[in-house]
Amino acid sequence: MKYAFYPGCVARGGAPELYDSALAVMERLGIEHVELTKAACTGAGVLQEKNLKMGDILNVRTFAMAEQMDLPIMVLCSTCQGVMSQANHRVKRDPEYLAEINKHLAAEGLEYKGTTSIKHLLWALIEDIGLDKLKETFTRELTGMNMAPFYGCYMVRPSDALEFPAFPQRETSIEDLIESVGGTVTDFAGKTACCGFPILFINQANSMKMVANHTGTAKDLGADAMVTPCPLCHLNLDGYQPKARRQVRGDKADLPVIHVPQLIGLAMGMSEKALGLQKHIVSTKELVRKAEAAPAKV
Amino acid sequence: MPETMNVKLKVKRFDPADSGGKTWWQEYEVDIHPDSTVLDSLIHVREQDDGTLALRCACRASICGSCGMKVNGNAKLVCKTRVVDVAPNGEQLTIEPMGNQHVVRDLVVSLDTFFSQIKRVEPFLKPSYVPEQGEYTASNESMENLLTAMNCIMCGCCVSDCTVLEVDANFIGPAALAKAWRFTEDPRDSQRNERLKSLNDEDGGMWDCTRCMKCVEVCPKGVAPMDRIMELREAAIEAGNTNTSGYRHTESFYKSVKKNGRLDETRLAIDSAGWTNIPRLLDLAPIGIAAMRKGKLPPLIPHKSEDHTRVKELYESVEGESK
Numbered sequence: 267m268k269y270a271f272y273p274g275c276v277a278r279g280g281a282p283e284l285y286d287s288a289l290a291v292m293e294r295l296g297i298e299h300v301e302l303t304k305a306a307c308t309g310a311g312v313l314q315e316k317n318l319k320m321g322d323i324l325n326v327r328t329f330a331m332a333e334q335m336d337l338p339i340m341v342l343c344s345t346c347q348g349v350m351s352q353a354n355h356r357v358k359r360d361p362e363y364l365a366e367i368n369k370h371l372a373a374e375g376l377e378y379k380g381t382t383s384i385k386h387l388l389w390a391l392i393e394d395i396g397l398d399k400l401k402e403t404f405t406r407e408l409t410g411m412n413m414a415p416f417y418g419c420y421m422v423r424p425s426d427a428l429e430f431p432a433f434p435q436r437e438t439s440i441e442d443l444i445e446s447v448g449g450t451v452t453d454f455a456g457k458t459a460c461c462g463f464p465i466l467f468i469n470q471a472n473s474m475k476m477v478a479n480h481t482g483t484a485k486d487l488g489a490d491a492m493v494t495p496c497p498l499c500h501l502n503l504d505g506y507q508p509k510a511r512r513q514v515r516g517d518k519a520d521l522p523v524i525h526v527p528q529l530i531g532l533a534m535g536m537s538e539k540a541l542g543l544q545k546h547i548v549s550t551k552e553l554v555r556k557a558e559a560a561p562a563k564v
Numbered sequence: 565m566p567e568t569m570n571v572k573l574k575v576k577r578f579d580p581a582d583s584g585g586k587t588w589w590q591e592y593e594v595d596i597h598p599d600s601t602v603l604d605s606l607i608h609v610r611e612q613d614d615g616t617l618a619l620r621c622a623c624r625a626s627i628c629g630s631c632g633m634k635v636n637g638n639a640k641l642v643c644k645t646r647v648v649d650v651a652p653n654g655e656q657l658t659i660e661p662m663g664n665q666h667v668v669r670d671l672v673v674s675l676d677t678f679f680s681q682i683k684r685v686e687p688f689l690k691p692s693y694v695p696e697q698g699e700y701t702a703s704n705e706s707m708e709n710l711l712t713a714m715n716c717i718m719c720g721c722c723v724s725d726c727t728v729l730e731v732d733a734n735f736i737g738p739a740a741l742a743k744a745w746r747f748t749e750d751p752r753d754s755q756r757n758e759r760l761k762s763l764n765d766e767d768g769g770m771w772d773c774t775r776c777m778k779c780v781e782v783c784p785k786g787v788a789p790m791d792r793i794m795e796l797r798e799a800a801i802e803a804g805n806t807n808t809s810g811y812r813h814t815e816s817f818y819k820s821v822k823k824n825g826r827l828d829e830t831r832l833a834i835d836s837a838g839w840t841n842i843p844r845l846l847d848l849a850p851i852g853i854a855a856m857r858k859g860k861l862p863p864l865i866p867h868k869s870e871d872h873t874r875v876k877e878l879y880e881s882v883e884g885e886s887k
Contacts, residue, residue, distance in 0.1 A: 275827035279862040280855065304871040306825040311775055312817040315797050320882050324821070324875065370878055423777035455637060460727040460776035467836030468809045469772050470847075475731035476774075505851060545858045 267394050269340035269385070270332035271299035274497070275307050277342045280505075281497040283542025287527040288342050288387060290540050294403055295395060299340065302331055308349040310498075311420070312464075319367075325353035326367045330378040338383045340390055342527075344496030347386045348420020348428065354384060355427035386421065388439050388495045388526045397446045405535035406560045407448040411491070411553075414452040414484035415440035416503065416523070418496030422458045440493055443526065447533035448560075452489040456480040461499035466506070477506050478514035481521040491553050492523045500525060504547050522550040532557040569598040571605045571647050572656040575617065577670050590614075591656075602642040602650065602657065603631055606671070618670035626784055629719030633671050634660040639721035641784045662724035664733075678720045681737045685744035685763070692754030706751045713746040713792055715785040722779035722789050734768040738779035738789035741770060745792040748799060757803050763796060764805040770796045771810030809836050822879045825869030829862040 277285040292299060305328040307313070309321035328350070332339045341347050357364040358380045368377050385393070391400055417440060422428070430436055441451045462476030481503055484492055494500055500523055507519040524543070531541040532554075543550040573592045578585075594608045603621055610617045621631040626644040633642055635650055636658050651657050665673040691700055722738040729735050744763055748756045763769045770793055779789040801811055816835030820828040830852075837844035855861045869875065 275829070278867065279827070279829045280860060282860055304869060304874075306869055306872075306875045307821045307827045309821065310817070310827070312814055313821055315794050315814045316801065316818045317882065320818075320879065323878055323882060327878070370881055373877075374874060419774075419776040419778075423781045425781065459730070459778075460774040462774065464774045464776075465728075465772065467813050467833060469732075472728060472732045472735075472772065472774075476727070479731065505855065508854075509851075545860050547854055547858060 267296075267390070268298040268300075268337055269390070270335055270337040271301045272305055272328065272339050272341050272346065273301065274341060274343040274346045276497040276501065280501055281525070283545040284342055284497050284500070284525045284527070287525060287531050287536075287541040290536060291527040291530050291534065292387075294534055294536075295400070297340075297390075297395075300335060300337065302328060302339070305331060308346050308353075310345050311349050314349070321349070322353045322356060322363075323367050323370050325350050326357055326364070326378045327371055327374070327376060329354060329382040329384075330368075330371060330376040332382045333378060334376070338385055341384060341386050342495075342497065342525075344386070344418030344421035344494075345498050346420075347384060347495075348418075348423075350384045351427045351429070352424070354380075354382070386495055388421075388443065389433070389436060391526075391530070392435060392439055392442060393433065397442065400530070401446055401563075404447060404533040404563050406533055406557065407563045408533055408557060408560050409448045411449045411556055411560070412452045412489050413444045413449045413529070414454055414487070414489040414492045415444065415457045416461065416480065416484075416492050416494040416496075416499055417458050418494060418499045419458070419460055421495055440495065440526075443529065444493060447529060448563075449529075452484055452487050454480075454483050454487055456483060461496070461502045463498045463502040466502060473502065474506065474510040474513050477502055477510035481507050481519070481523070482511065482515050482517070485521045489521060490556065491550075492521055493526060493529050494523060495526045497525070499523075507548050519548045522546060522548050522553045524550065524553070533563075567597070568595040569600065569647065570595050570654060571600070571651070572654070573605060573609065574656050574658050575606075575609075575671070576658075576660040577617075578661070578667050579616075579669060598648065600647055602635055602640070602645045602647055602659070605647060606642065606659070618668075618672050620672050627717060629717035632662050632673075632719040632721045632724060634658075634662060634724065639663070639724035639782045641719055641721065644784055662720055664723055664726060664729040665720060673720070675720070677733075678718065678723055678737075678739065681723070681740040682718070682743055684736055685740045685747070685759070687740075687743050687747065689747065689750060689753050690755045691752050700752045702751050706749075710746050710749055712787055713742045713749075716742060716787045717785055719784065721782045721784060722787075725778045725782045727776045727778055728772055728774055732768065732772070735772050736763070736766075736768050738773070738793070741773070741796060742787050742789040742792040745796050748796065756799075760796065760800045760803050761805055764800040764808060770800065771808050809838070812836050812838060820866070822876055823868075823872070824866045825872030825875040826867060828866035830864055831866065 306324045314321040444451050462473035466473045504523040511517050511519045528541045538554045571594050577590050578587045592609045622628040624643045626641050631642045661667045661671045662673050665677045668674050747753050748759050773793045813836040816832050
């Protein structure tokens with residue numbers, strides 16, 4: 267498998283452990299990639315508040331770059347996935363609008379025909395590699411480890427732009443992945459809710475309540491960790507968990523929040539350092555200890 | 565196709581007069597026509613098995629907006645929801661009253677919360693003149709533009725599943741903001757700027773939406789309240805409302821991508837707080853220090869994407885177009 271790789275701003279900024287762990291896992295799986303170093307930020311839905319067309323132009327430019335290489339795009343971020351899927355959905359339905367956008371790209375020798383698909387690493391693992399083949403690369407059985415999924419809004423809504431009708435398994439993708447490593451799913455209602463990150467700098471009190479509710483509820487239900495495909499959710503649920511838990515629940519941050527490739531990496535027997543687990547704000551020590559004590563996969 | 569279909573329901577019950585106001589789950593099983601809706605099955609339960617089950621419905625044709633409730637965790641009009649679509653293999657359906665609203669009994673919620681939010685946006689035209697004769701007129705195009713928001717049947721599904729209302733009862737909510745948008749876009753209304761300013765300034769106004777899209781997903785009439793909220797924000801900015809963290813956040817994001825091709829996370833945090841807002845800036849410091857200690861503080865001088873000058877040129881050509 268080969269992808270046009272779009273890691274996104276946060277994996278190259280505030281969550282470097284995501285970038286590192288994704289590359290480590292992709293190498294182990296033999297996934298080839300060409301990084302789209304010239305591509306711009308997706309706009310994260312924020313830039314779109316001010317100028318939707320500008321956002322669409324930047325994203326279509328990225329699609330056209332991948333199309334020229336005849337490769338699907340791989341992302342590491344729920345928000346990148348969602349914003350790109352929405353842009354792709356809009357221009358594919360409206361040829362006139364696409365033609366207008368292509369005019370802006372002509373100077374660069376780019377023209378988007380509408381054939382690029384965008385896949386989060388999480389979806390690629392399940393849809394392109396396949397869970398059976400993925401499991402062959404695991405060296406540990408993470409039995410007895412309870413993990414709560416946390417999707418990130420943009421990975422689940424709007425469901426039509428994300429092609430849920432054609433790919434119904436996307437609805438349970440994190441749960442399926444947790445089960446594939448031998449873990450137990452801690453199901454909770456907040457798994458498809460907002461993490462609070464988009465309003466972190468706008469209404470921090472509300473944002474902190476969301477972080478405390480989600481991490482606190484999952485912990486109360488017995489989760490050892492939370493797994494998310496979204497580095498923005500991670501920034502809030504991990505980075506702001508100490509403050510949120512203290513402020514809202516009067517307790518301590520005790521739920522590690524890990525990225526999708528870190529979960530897979532643990533099952534592949536990779537080290538704490540290779541996966542950047544020491545870079546988390548909420549300690550992952552107990553989680554790593556449990557993983558290291560897990561039985562070898564037979 | 566078989567003549568009947570077996571439907572399994574798990575319903576959240578609540579009787580304020582009984583069991584100290586506690587809720588409980590009750591399971592039902594009914595055999596009904598395979599084309600039935602979730603509402604058909606609930607009515608069947610009430611009429612054949614358990615007359616104490618309280619639910620509200622009227623038109624049965626997704627026009628009146630009375631039968632909003634949660635099916636498997638998501639708000640739906642149950643008259644519009646066929647059983648085969650939500651339980652294709654005969655799975656048990658979980659039915660609960662809508663969220664974020666006071667439960668009167670079983671599946672019936674009070675509409676007080678919903679209408680108090682709607683009233684906050686003064687949902688009526690405020691024209692600047694009285695026509696000398698006849699009616700207030702508006703062009704077809706301007707009314708077509710309003711069709712999405714005018715489709716609202718006030719069922720409360722968006723309010724039920726709003727993730728902000730879950731943590732903040734003061735948020736004005738998706739239905740009211742979509743309603744407000746409808747009046748700011750109506751050419752007969754004379755209070756557009758005042759409406760935008762007030763929704764921009766007030767606590768719980770347009771900037772408190774998290775953009776989680778739950779309301780877009782659950783609205784049974786295609787109102788897409790969050791899309792309307794985004795249009796309100798754009799209009800508020802255009803009308804010169806630049807005094808909010810929300811505005812600074814959007815502006816900083818826009819400029820950061822223009823300059824670097826990528827997001828400057830550090831700058832975004834400081835810009836949103838406001839460069840002269842000392843308490844907010846001090847509040848950011850411990851988080852920055854914690855990130856630095858873990859070796860993951862975003863770079864203070866942002867990385868740029870290759871070819872970022874091309875991104876800037878694109879910005880300039882689009883900005884030139886809209887002038």
